[in-house]
Amino acid sequence: MSTTQATRKAPPVRPGDRVFAGLSTGAGILILVILAGVGIFLTAKGIPGILAKPDEVKSGQHFLPWVWPLVYGTLIAATIALLIAVPVAIGVALFISHYAPRRLGQIFGYLIDLLAAVPSVVYGLWGIQFLAPHMVPFYAWLNKHLSFIPFFGEPSATGRTILTACIVLAVMILPIMTAICREIFLQTPRLHEEAALALGATKWEMARLAIFPYARSGIVSAAMLGLGRALGETLAVAMVLSVTAGEVTANLIGSSNPSTIAANIALNFKESTGLSVNALIASGLVLFIITFLVNFAARALVERRSEFSGAN
């Protein structure tokens, strides 16, 4: 769509305008190039790893049987972290947006945001040095009373289990999910809330009638973003988890645990050479694809909410 037809002589374009528009467009295109670069370089370096024969890599396995337990560990850790974090995030968001006094609510919001500021290596330190030892008696208790559930098998003596890693992950993804839920809860049309209250609803009934239906897609996309973070988190898992290569087990509190893709890369990259490095990069590509799919699904949900733009 243009204001001038092809036959018309265009008015002079100012050099400043041309440079500025060029710089901006160039920067935008550069981002496309970078992202394409991520895909291309990972694939280029990863393919030899996928094709490597068992005797050429450190693991001594073909790519698929080697990467499968890692995918399993990644998915199970992220899923359980999500199951722990979602109810807490919704509760905290609801508390901040509708239960806490307005002024305090903002301060409480900052406090939760502080959790997001803590670097992952600090979470890792906390998980391994503080949380894991403190979880040991709890795991023993779980095993004693709930061992008929396959998740709670023979407990670990160090507490460095997949469940501990999941708790750390849950804490790490809590702030982003809380922040998104909080924003959406606050956007609930005031009229809907007042309509529900005017019908004689209690606060909880108001939340169910007015807030949750409005916020449902937002909560789901917040959960998906949290899942994406949990899938890709590296250091906290690498530090907390005591891993056994190739392990696939349902026991969440045992001493031998499946590793995750990200943690496995961090733990093995330094010592790997040759095709083993390529295999690690290929596993990174797998992780990239998984997180891409999760984020894609989350964005598709967000897209449905119409976006308001201040620029015309």
Add this chain to the structure above:
Amino acid sequence: MTTTLSRPVDVFDELRGAQLPSWGPRAVFGLAVVVGVGTYFLGLGVFRSVVLAWFICLSVPLWSLAIEGKRKATDRLVTTLVTSAFGLALLPLISILWIVISKGSKVLSTEFFTYSMRNVVGPGGGIYHALIGTLLITGAASVMSIPIGLFTSIYLVEYGQQNRLARWIRFLVDVMTGIPSIVAGLFAYALFALIFGDGIRLGIGGSVALSVLMIPVVVRSCEEMLKLVPNELREASYALGVPKWRTVAKVVLPTALAGIVTGITLAIARVIGETAPLLIIAGTTDSVNMDLFKDRMATLPVFAYSSISSPGFPPGPSIDRAWGAALVLLIIVMLLNLIARLVSYFFSPKGER
């Protein structure tokens, strides 16, 4: 006819209902705190005392069920649950801050900040080399990310708007936001390995990896801030015969400046604590390295990680240094967050005040 009036009904009876006394919930909460603290000092252990206190809090909904009925009881139960969710979220924060400060502050000293780990065995040494590395790598990442991110957001808001390229960029920026940090590290490694050969470790590689993580954050926050600039200001400028680029540079950007600075500071705070990509591509070393384009470079997060993962013997001093590095890192990140909040608080254009 008169029978309907024989028993006058007080309409307010309908509005009255059995209610818990207003001091009830507070009293129960107070009791829970007393019991919790009491049992802790009697030696029950933190975890059990907290659980016990929480169960006492749950008696409020039960009490309400007996007196006020099911709807109110549910409401009170949810209030209790929602409040405890917040308390639950605060536990790790308090626990992390307490443990990092208490363990980390022990090793803070002049030596800790001014010495590297070169030729240090056992106690002593410091984080000077890691501090330098973190500042250099994050600085270089910012130098790359801020112009790219800022100009992209200008493109999205002022030029592309809703056209196809802009929609693609917006979508891919979202995809970039979701890239796991370790994948960014692998990308930087793959890129530099193709150029310089396998096994490469470079500080600048770390900057590239951090840029991949930082650019989308900068684009997103700057885009939001530019969108907040009212169109009326752009129109006022155009109506004065000001070309578009001058309007953007002299009206839109200054108006959004506080928000942009806040967003960029938060983006720096986010990547300065990244460990995984630096572990992959920048590696670690015991010596000071000032050259981004040559050899390995230590950084604070990687230093903390490797001090705890391969502590050497005896492990004690190394683990202490890990906590010290974690504390310094935490302080830097918190300071950046504080600066960001202060900038947005004090320098936002004052509206009608």
Add this chain to the structure above:
Amino acid sequence: MAKSIDVADLNIYYGDFLAVEGVTIPIAARSVTAFIGPSGCGKSTFLRSLNRMHEVIRGARVEGKVLIDGQDLYADDMDPVNVRRMIGMVFQRPNPFPTMSIYDNVLAGQKLNSKRMKKAESDDVVERSLRSAGLWTEVKDRLDRPGSGLSGGQQQRLCIARAISVEPEILLMDEPCSALDPISTSVIEDLIHELKTQYTIVIVTHNMQQAARVSDETAFFNLSGVGKPGRLIEVGRTEAIFSNPQEPATEAYIQGRFG
């Protein structure tokens, strides 16, 4: 200073949508012309096409001619940026630049274009513009304060000062009083009376009394039907339009029977 405008058979499109159709209207120099009509009838769109401001919206284009003293605004080699320097505009809501002081706001047209001026010269421009906008005595002691600290009416006069400081030939006003209280409105109306000795003024207003008070000529715009483009129904001397309208639609609107 002050030029006449001649619009001949102007159609305004947003993409494929025809917003305003077939407007032909002469606007005399040093006069006030008011555009009235119901909401959405295209009077603001038409006003904005007079300094090519509507082109800010993607896909906007026009057919026809807008002649300023015989020069076609939409000629191929005409630069919209220079057009807007010649034809100033005041908007519905006061929009001083929040990052600038009162002084800088008045000089915004020069400062944003990085025009170099001596201090004495710029002081002179500021004082002259603010005096013309009737704001000088109120703000002369606080020129370095932010413009957003003024009241709504003062902000709008600041915007008028900003518009006339670049010495335009024509001043377009898009409902300049709709966000203001009656007292500020009356101040601005008095100002319009004074300004018309130097400028050609075109004003869009929802308020018919205002049109009757300030304008020499009045043009009535209306939609030709639901979903149809807006058109110019009638234009003439203000007294004539209000006392003896030729078109039944004009009469109905003026008497408040619709719109």
